[in-house]
Amino acid sequence: MLTVDALKDYGANTQEGLGRCFNNEAFYLRLVGMGLADKNFDALRSALDAGDAKAAFEAAHALKGSIGNLALTPIYEPVSQLTELLRGQSGPVDAGDLPDQIFSALDKARSLL
Numbered sequence: 001m002l003t004v005d006a007l008k009d010y011g012a013n014t015q016e017g018l019g020r021c022f023n024n025e026a027f028y029l030r031l032v033g034m035g036l037a038d039k040n041f042d043a044l045r046s047a048l049d050a051g052d053a054k055a056a057f058e059a060a061h062a063l064k065g066s067i068g069n070l071a072l073t074p075i076y077e078p079v080s081q082l083t084e085l086l087r088g089q090s091g092p093v094d095a096g097d098l099p100d101q102i103f104s105a106l107d108k109a110r111s112l113l
Helices: 004-010 014-020 025-036 040-050 053-069 073-086 098-110
Strands: none
Touching: 004 014, 004 025, 004 098, 014 025, 025 098, 040 053, 040 098, 053 073, 073 098
């Protein structure tokens, strides 16, 4: 079961995330669940696999906003780095281990649900 304490242990900045949700814990946790199910994660993976930097940027940029608002730091930091790496790129980009960091952090967060 997802809890604020579990998210805090995971590395999320729960104080910041809760603050954006008017300190309504149930609302925050519901939004976190929705954020972790965001279809942009699938779009990002597909775009990276296809070498489509523009589509990968769009998905990463969308995730940067939503995951950032939820203060899910372990996902946000590599997504933010990837967004900047992809900004303005048109061809395949060497993203290094950023995709692995993103999807590993995502899997770990989803395990909290």
